[in-house]
Structures are given as structure tokens and as C-alpha cells.
Amino acid sequence: MMLASSTLPVPHVAYSVIGPEVVMVVGALVLLTIAALRRSPLPHAFTTSLTCSVAVVSLVWSLHVWSRVVGAGKHGFTAVDSAIAVDGFSALILVLVSVALFLSALASASFLRRESMEGPEFAVLLMLSSAGAMLMGAANDLIVLFLGLEIMSIALYVLAGSNLRRRQSGEAAIKYFVLGAFSSAIFLYGIALVYGATGSTNLSAIATFLTTSVIVHNGVLLAGMAFLLVGLGFKVAAVPFHTWAPDVYQGAPTPAVSFMAAVAKAGGFAGLLRVVYSTLGTLQIDWKPVIWALAVLSLVVGAVLAVVQRDVKRMLAYSSVSHAGFVLIGLAAASGRGIAGSLYYLFAYTFMVIGAFTVAQVVSGTGDSRHDLEDYRGLIRRQPFLAIGMSVFLLAQAGVPFTTGFLAKFSVVSAVAEAHSYALAVIAMVSAAIAAFFYLRVVGYMFSTGTGGEASAVVQPGAGTASVRFSVGDAPSAAPLPAFEHSAAAVAVMDEEVVASVGTTPALAEAPAAPLFAGVPFGPAVVIALSGAVTVVFGIWAQPLLDFARHATLLF
Amino acid sequence: MSNYLPILIMIVVGVAFAAVSIVASNLLSPSRSTAAKSAPYECGIVPTLEPAERFPVKFYLVAMIFVIFDIEIIFLYPWAVIFGQLKTFGLVEMVVFAVAVVAAFYYLLSAGALDWGPANRLRQAGPPDRTLASTIRRVPAAAEVGGGEGTGTGEDPDVVAA
Numbered sequence: 087m088m089l090a091s092s093t094l095p096v097p098h099v100a101y102s103v104i105g106p107e108v109v110m111v112v113g114a115l116v117l118l119t120i121a122a123l124r125r126s127p128l129p130h131a132f133t134t135s136l137t138c139s140v141a142v143v144s145l146v147w148s149l150h151v152w153s154r155v156v157g158a159g160k161h162g163f164t165a166v167d168s169a170i171a172v173d174g175f176s177a178l179i180l181v182l183v184s185v186a187l188f189l190s191a192l193a194s195a196s197f198l199r200r201e202s203m204e205g206p207e208f209a210v211l212l213m214l215s216s217a218g219a220m221l222m223g224a225a226n227d228l229i230v231l232f233l234g235l236e237i238m239s240i241a242l243y244v245l246a247g248s249n250l251r252r253r254q255s256g257e258a259a260i261k262y263f264v265l266g267a268f269s270s271a272i273f274l275y276g277i278a279l280v281y282g283a284t285g286s287t288n289l290s291a292i293a294t295f296l297t298t299s300v301i302v303h304n305g306v307l308l309a310g311m312a313f314l315l316v317g318l319g320f321k322v323a324a325v326p327f328h329t330w331a332p333d334v335y336q337g338a339p340t341p342a343v344s345f346m347a348a349v350a351k352a353g354g355f356a357g358l359l360r361v362v363y364s365t366l367g368t369l370q371i372d373w374k375p376v377i378w379a380l381a382v383l384s385l386v387v388g389a390v391l392a393v394v395q396r397d398v399k400r401m402l403a404y405s406s407v408s409h410a411g412f413v414l415i416g417l418a419a420a421s422g423r424g425i426a427g428s429l430y431y432l433f434a435y436t437f438m439v440i441g442a443f444t445v446a447q448v449v450s451g452t453g454d455s456r457h458d459l460e461d462y463r464g465l466i467r468r469q470p471f472l473a474i475g476m477s478v479f480l481l482a483q484a485g486v487p488f489t490t491g492f493l494a495k496f497s498v499v500s501a502v503a504e505a506h507s508y509a510l511a512v513i514a515m516v517s518a519a520i521a522a523f524f525y526l527r528v529v530g531y532m533f534s535t536g537t538g539g540e541a542s543a544v545v546q547p548g549a550g551t552a553s554v555r556f557s558v559g560d561a562p563s564a565a566p567l568p569a570f571e572h573s574a575a576a577v578a579v580m581d582e583e584v585v586a587s588v589g590t591t592p593a594l595a596e597a598p599a600a601p602l603f604a605g606v607p608f609g610p611a612v613v614i615a616l617s618g619a620v621t622v623v624f625g626i627w628a629q630p631l632l633d634f635a636r637h638a639t640l641l642f
Numbered sequence: 643m644s645n646y647l648p649i650l651i652m653i654v655v656g657v658a659f660a661a662v663s664i665v666a667s668n669l670l671s672p673s674r675s676t677a678a679k680s681a682p683y684e685c686g687i688v689p690t691l692e693p694a695e696r697f698p699v700k701f702y703l704v705a706m707i708f709v710i711f712d713i714e715i716i717f718l719y720p721w722a723v724i725f726g727q728l729k730t731f732g733l734v735e736m737v738v739f740a741v742a743v744v745a746a747f748y749y750l751l752s753a754g755a756l757d758w759g760p761a762n763r764l765r766q767a768g769p770p771d772r773t774l775a776s777t778i779r780r781v782p783a784a785a786e787v788g789g790g791e792g793t794g795t796g797e798d799p800d801v802v803a804a
Contacts, residue, residue, distance in 0.1 A: 094724065096731040115745045122745075122752035305645045 097167030103151055104170060104224070106144040106180045110187075110217035113140030114210045121206035128206055134195040134609070137209040141188035144216075148180035162641040164226050168288060171226035171360070174638035178429055179223025179356045186348040186436050187216045189613050193444040194341035196607035200452055201249060201339070208248055212345060215241035219353030226641070228277045228287040228314075231357050235273065235321065238353050239266050242346050246338035252454060258337025265330045266320065273317025279310030289365040290641070296368040304369075311366055315376060318361070321354030324414060325383035328407045332395075335403035340454055343399065344443030347406050348436040355413055355432055359425055363417060364640045370420055377418045378510060384411030385517035392524050398446055399457045401524060402439070405483060408521055409435055412498055415514055419501040422639065427497035430635035434482070434490035434621070441617030442479040444610045445472050465532040471602050473532040475614040482621045484525040485518050489625035493632065703755045707747070714743050 101108060117136055121128050155162045155173055162173025170176075191212055198208055218237030225231035243266060247259025277287060283306040284292045301307060316327060323331040335343050362373055388408030395401035409431070416428030449465065449472060450456045466473040482491035495518060503511045603611055624631040681688070721728070721736055728735075750756065 094727045096728065111742075115742060118749045119745050122749045303645070305648060308645060309649060 097169070098165075100165040100170075103154075103165045103172045105147040106151070106184065107217045107220045107224070109140055109144045109147060110213045110220065113137070113143075114213040114217070117206050117213070118210050127204040130195045130199050133206050133209045134191055137191035137213060138188055140213060141184050141191060141216075144220075145181060145184035145188065148177060148184050151180060152177035156637045162639075164290065164641070168290060169227040169230045170224050171289070171641045172224070173641040175356070175360065175425075175429070175640045176224040178433070178634065178638035179352055180220050182352050182433055182436055183216050183219045183223070183349055186345060186352070186440060187212055189437075189440045189444075189617065190341055190345035190348070192609045193344065193440070193447060193613040195609045197339065197341045197447050197454075197610075201251065201454060203249060203339075208245065208342075211241040211245050211248070215245065215345070216349060219349045219356075222353040223356035225357065225360070226289045228280065228289065228292075228361075231361070232270075232274060232277060234353065235317075235357065236270060238350065239270065239321070242266075242342075242350060245342040245346065246334055248342060249339040249454065252337070252339075254337035255339060256337075258334040262330055262334045262338075269317050269320035269327065272313050276310045276313025276315075276317060279306050279313060281310075283307035283310060289360065293365045293367065296366070307369070308372055311362075311369060311373060312376070314361055315358075315373070315380075318354050318358040319380060322351050322358065322410045322413070323403075323407050324380045324410045325387040325407060328384070328387070328410075331407055332391075332400045332403040335406070336397055336399045336457070340399070340443055340447035340450060344440045344447070347402075347439045347443065351406070351410065351413075352432050352436065355410075355428065359417060359428060360640060363420065363425055367420075374418065374420060377414055378507070381411045381414035381418050381510060382513050384408060384414060385514055386411075389517040389520040389524075393520065395524070396459050397457050398449075398459060398462065398528065399443075401528070402442055402446070405521060405524070406439065408517060409439075409483070411517070412495060412514065415502050415510060416498040418507060418510060419498070419505040421501060421505055423504060424498065424501035425640065426636045426638065427494075427501045429638050430497050430632060431494040433631065433635060434494040434624075437617040437620045438479045438482045438491055441475060441614055441621065442483070444613045444617070445476040445479065448472055448606055448610050459528065459531050462528060462531045464535045467535060468600050469604050469606060470600060471604070471606050471611065471614070475618050476532060477529050478618045478621055480525040480528055482625070484522040487625075488622065490621050490628075490631065491625070493625060493628050497632070497635075698758075700755075700758060703750075707750060707755060710743065710746070714740070 113136065117128075117133065121133075151172060152174065154160065155177060162171065162175075164170060165172055191209060194208060194212070197203075215238050218234045218239070218241065221234030221237060222231055223234075225234055243259055243263040246262050247256050249255035280292065281287050283301065283304065284295045286292055286295065320327040320330075335347070338346065362377070366373060384407055388404050388406075388411055392401050392404035392408065395404060413428045413431050413435075416424040416426075416431065418424070419427070446457060447454075448469070449461060462476075465476070478489070482489035485492045485495040495514070499511050499514050502514070606614075678688075717739065718736070721732060725732055
């Protein structure tokens with residue numbers, strides 16, 4: 087049809103606004119080529135510093151994009167033949183993904199060295215996956231959104247299976263891949279149906295079509311919307327599309343999980359918020375109940391199932407399901423404030439989850455296997471820095487005041503209360519209370535010094551001796567002693583004499599108070615410190631980050 | 643809500659059709675099994691080999707590399723047809739695409755994806771302290787590997803790693 091004309095209309099590619107994505111892809115290709123040119127494996131220090139530099143360049147560029155669209159008299163626009171939306175929302179996702187890549191890459195170096203995972207693949211896949219998530223945030227066309235989704239997901243499938251020496255890693259990759267490919271297919275079918283109903287895949291065009299015309303029989307459109315919800319709901323691990331999350335989080339290499347938890351969630355929610363709230367805004371009456379149900383299910387199922395987990399990574403997986411519920415609350419409010427709340431939640435969550443998984447990564451030890459709650463017992467004695475960091479992240483995730491986690495929960499719940507959806511607000515608070523239990527349980531384990539049984543068993547009658555035990559330095563060492571029966575441990579708690587006699591064994595004779603940074607490699611230490619600082623500082627000095635989310639408005 | 647009714651009916655009819663078909667074929671059809679009927683279906687050809695034949699895993703690598711270049715050719719053909727109309731834009735875009743594919747191809751070459759036979763080069767590329775024993779030691783336990791002690795005694799340490 088167009089062949090007859092001498093020139094085709096070609097889109098103007100505005101490289102200045104897709105720069106962050108381009109930087110990521112170029113960085114990945116350069117690293118891949120450098121690694122291919124060398125005969126010996128690249129040192130991890132080089133790989134990590136290159137990835138971090140790419141993340142920093144991308145972050146600066148993203149902030150530049152932000153400064154172009156946010157501010158007095160500035161507004162969002164579309165680029166590349168209106169396939170890319172440049173607005174505060176997309177700029178915030180660009181910033182978020184850049185930050186997440188920086189933190190994950192920095193934390194992963196020591197892990198890769200420890201697990202003897204040579205080669206540049208891990209870093210390359212991190213960068214490619216980030217490019218995909220950024221594209222999802224900036225997409226103004228369903229096809230571009232799908233492209234971003236696939237670029238992000240395929241890299242994540244491989245990342246999940248990148249620890250070749252662990253069988254669980256392969257299992258996680260296969261599960262994630264099969265279920266993810268299935269959900270992508272459903273998403274694609276949703277795109278087809280929406281295209282069939284509206285005549286366009288462009289999000290602005292769909293929105294314009296829906297506001298200017300009335301569809302009498304909107305079955306196809308609703309089915310398309312439902313399929314889009316399924317596809318994106320899978321990526322963000324909202325119940326009932328969450329079943330992959332615990333297995334994948336448990337099996338995948340821990341730095342890959344921290345990246346996945348932050349970036350896949352950000353990318354998925356970027357797509358979800360833009361498509362559902364902004365593009366299908368006129369169908370509010372149809373999607374609001376669906377989002378409401380997804381949010382309630384995610385909140386309740388995530389919190390309740392997390393309580394029964396013994397594996398910390400699985401527990402964090404269910405907690406991420408519950409966090410997805412909270413972000414969905416902002417969407418269920420269907421207001422500008424709700425969207426801002428969701429974005430703030432995503433931003434705060436990025437730091438909390440990367441921090442928590444980085445601690446888990448260091449605690450897990452060689453083989454990436456020590457993830458049981460018991461492995462966290464007495465962490466404060468062995469590795470105080472990790473215990474303090476983990477406490478900050480878990481308390482923030484539980485929503486303790488003076489952390490970003492509290493403000494995040496507050497902003498989405500207040501937005502939904504403002505929208506007169508009080509039932510959802512109440513359910514959210516109840517689920518937060520349930521969730522607080524399992525967060526505090528881990529904190530309890532870390533600060534307890536008992537040698538067996540539940541953490542609560544430590545607090546027996548005779549609190550005086552117990553408190554003495556906490557203050558006296560040479561009480562039982564933090565190293566778990568499986569030989570002790572539960573009763574023996576309880577006696578040890580009660581009786582200083584027994585403690586003294588037990589203290590002669592070599593394991594207990596070690597110096598009890600470890601130095602602050604004991605056994606924490608440099609990279610994870612920086613990541614934990616940075617994430618913890620952001621979580622606490624912006625929890626107290628709240629306004630800048632809240633404004634950041636508030637100005638991240640959608641294009642239309 | 644009435645919008646969803648046709649979809650619901652469709653689902654019910656679909657499920658019912660599948661269920662009725664399975665139940666009816668079990669009830670109505672006579673079961674006279676012959677050797678040809680119970681043989682695995684292989685596109686109508688009589689199977690000559692046991693299905694679980696071993697063949698090199700390299701086969702998959704070559705197949706995947708083939709798919710990548712197949713896709714590139716699929717893009718190159720229409721591009722070549724309308725190259726005159728796309729002008730510089732088309733050239734730039736295709737160069738970007740080709741560079742990405744070539745970089746990936748070079749990586750594959752360096753990773754030994756096209757080397758048949760034992761991966762000698764790869765073994766040399768590993769860290770000097772990595773020996774057969776150290777690689778086997780890192781594999782958790784016999785239970786974990788699934789009685790995989792035997793795999794470790796093979797001549798290629800990469801078998802254990804993979």
C-alpha cells in the first residue's frame with residue numbers, strides 16, 4: 087500500500103528521552119564484547135564497576151528527563167511516533183530502575199565471587215532486564231509495553247537460573263519461565279482483544295477512543311482488559327497469580343532475587359498503573375471491583391502465608407505479595423493521590439527489599455543455602471551490622487513510624503479512605519498487623535541468643551536472669567548448638583552456673599561481641615548502609631520523596 | 643454483568659464438550675489394542691529408535707543460534723525491499739540491530755558455543771585453582787545431585803557444573 091510512495095514516513099527517534107534505556111543496552115553489549123575479547127574471565131571488580139557506572143549514567147540521564155517534564159510550566163509529551171510517553175511517571179520509573187540496578191550490581195559482586203559464578207552474564211542480564219523495565223515504564227503503546235515486559239522477563243528467567251551449581255536455581259528458572267511465558271501469552275491475547283475493540287494499540291489513542299465513543303457491546307474490551315490484568319498481575323505477583331513467587335524467590339540466586347523483587351515489581355506496576363488507570367480510566371466501574379479483589383486477596387493471602395514460612399526468602403516472597411496488595415490499594419483508590427501513593431510505595435519498597443535480600447545474601451553463606459529462620463538466631467552477636475540493617479528493613483516493611491515504609495502504607499491507605507473505600511483500608515491495616523508478626527519474629531530471632539526452640543522460649547519466668555543474660559557478655563555464644571535439647575537450652579537461660587560450665591566448650595569460648603562489620607563484604611555493606619539510610623532518613627525527612635512521587639503525574 | 647454471560651456460557655460449553663468427549667470415548671469405544679496402536683505416535687512414521695536416545699547438548703546451542711540468525715534474516719528481507727524509501731533512517735536502524743546481533747554472536751563464539759567435542763578451551767579459561775576435585779566438592783551432596791557421584795568421575799568437569 088505504501089510501496090508506491092517514494093518515502094515512508096519514518097518516526098523521529100528522540101534519543102534524548104530514551105537515553106537511559108539506550109545506555110543500559112549499550113553497556114550490556116560493551117561488557118559482553120569486552121568479555122568475549124578476553125581469554126580469561128573478567129575480574130568481578132571490573133564487571134561491577136562498569137555496571138554501576140552504567141547505572142549512574144542512566145540515573146543522571148533519568149533525572150535530566152525528569153527535569154524536562156516536571157516543574158512549573160512543563161508538561162509531559164510523547165516521543166518516537168507517540169510510542170514513548172515522557173512524563174513524571176515514566177521519569178520516576180527510570181530513576182527507580184537505575185537506582186535498583188546500582189544497588190543490585192554493587193551487592194552481587196561478592197556473591198558471584200563467593201559462588202564462583204564467573205563470566206559477565208549476570209551483570210549483562212541485570213542491565214538488559216533494567217532496560218526492559220524502563221521501557222515498560224515509558225511505554226505509550228501496548229506493543230512497546232509488551233516488548234519491555236519480554237526484555238525484562240527473559241533476562242530475569244535466565245538470572246533466576248544463573249547459579250548452575252544449585253539445583254533449586256534451575257528449578258526456579260524453569261518454573262518462572264513456563265509460568266511467565268504463559269502469562270505473556272495471555273497478556274498478548276489481551277492486547278489483541280483491546281486492539282480489536284478500540285482499533286489501536288496506542289495508549290493515548292485508546293483513551294481518546296474510549297472517551298469520545300460509547301461501545302454498546304464491550305465484551306471484547308472487557309475480556310482484553312481482564313487478560314491484560316492477568317499478564318501484569320503475574321509480573322507483580324498479585325494473588326491469585328502469585329504462585330511462582332515463593333519458589334522462584336527461594337531458588338534463584340539471592341542478588342537476582344533482590345533485583346527481581348524491586349525491578350519486576352516496578353516494571354509490572356508501571357504498566358499496570360498506566361494501562362488501567364490512565365488508558366482504561368473510563369472503564370473504572372468495571373475494573374475497580376477487580377482491582378479491589380486482587381488487592382484484598384494479595385494483602386490477606388500474602389500476610390497469612392508468610393506467617394507459616396520458615397525460610398526467610400520464602401517469607402520475603404510472601405511479604406512481597408502482600409506489598410503488591412498495598413500498591414494495588416493505591417490503584418483501587420483510582421485517584422491522583424492513590425497513584426502517587428502507589429509510586430511512593432514502589433520507591434520505598436525498592437530500598438527495603440534490596441536491603442533485606444542483601445542481608446539474606448550475606449547471611450546465607452557459601453552455597454547460598456542458609457536461609458532458615460534458625461540461621462538468623464543470634465545474628466546480632468555474630469554480625470551486628472547485618473542484624474541492625476535487617477531490623478531496619480523489616481521494621482520498615484512492617485510499617486513502623488519514622489521509616490519510609492510507614493509513609494508508604496499511610497499514603498496508599500489514606501488515599502483509599504479518601505475514595506470512601508473504608509473496607510479496603512480496614513483490611514489493609516489488619517493485614518499489616520498480621521504482617522508485623524512475622525517481621526518482628528525475624529527481628530526476635532536475630533536479637534535472641536537462645537540455642538534452641540522458639541525465640542519466645544527465651545523469655546521465661548525470671549526475667550531478671552534473662553536480662554542479665556542479655557547484658558553479660560560471656561553468656562552462650564550465638565553459634566547454634568544442635569546437640570543441646572530444648573530443655574537444656576532453657577536451663578542454660580535460667581541458670582548462670584550452667585552457662586558458666588557450658589562456656590568452657592571451645593565454641594562458646596569465642597569472643598562474644600563480634601566487630602560491627604564482621605564478615606560483611608564491602609559491596610553489600612555499602613548497599614545495606616545506603617538502603618537503610620534512605621529508608622530512615624526519608625522516613626523522617628519525608629517531604630522530598632513524597633513530592634517526588636506526587637509530581638510524577640501521568641501524561642493523560 | 644450480562645456482558646460476561648456469553649463468555650461464561652462459552653467456558654461451560656467448552657469444558658462440557660471436552661468432558662463429554664473423553665467420557666463417551668471411554669464408554670463407547672471398544673478397546674482392542676494392537677502393537678501399532680499402542681506405539682508412540684511419530685507423525686505417522688513407524689518409530690525405529692527408542693525415544694530416549696542421547697545426543698550432544700551442543701545441538702540445542704546450534705539450533706538456538708540458528709533461530710537468532712533466522713530472525714535477523716526475516717527482518718533483513720523486507721528491509722532490503724523498501725531500503726530505498728527508508729533512506730538513512732533505515733540504514734541506521736538496521737546497523738544498530740546488526741551490531742547487537744553480531745556482538746551476541748561474537749560472545750557465543752568466545753563462549754565456545756560452536757566448538758564441537760570436549761570443551762578444552764573453556765577448561766583453560768577457568769580459574770587456575772579450579773580442578774576436577776574442587777568443582778566436585780562444591781556440588782552440595784549426593785542427595786542433592788541425585789546420586790550424581792558418577793557424573794563427577796566423567797572427563798569433563800563442565801558436566802558437573804551444568
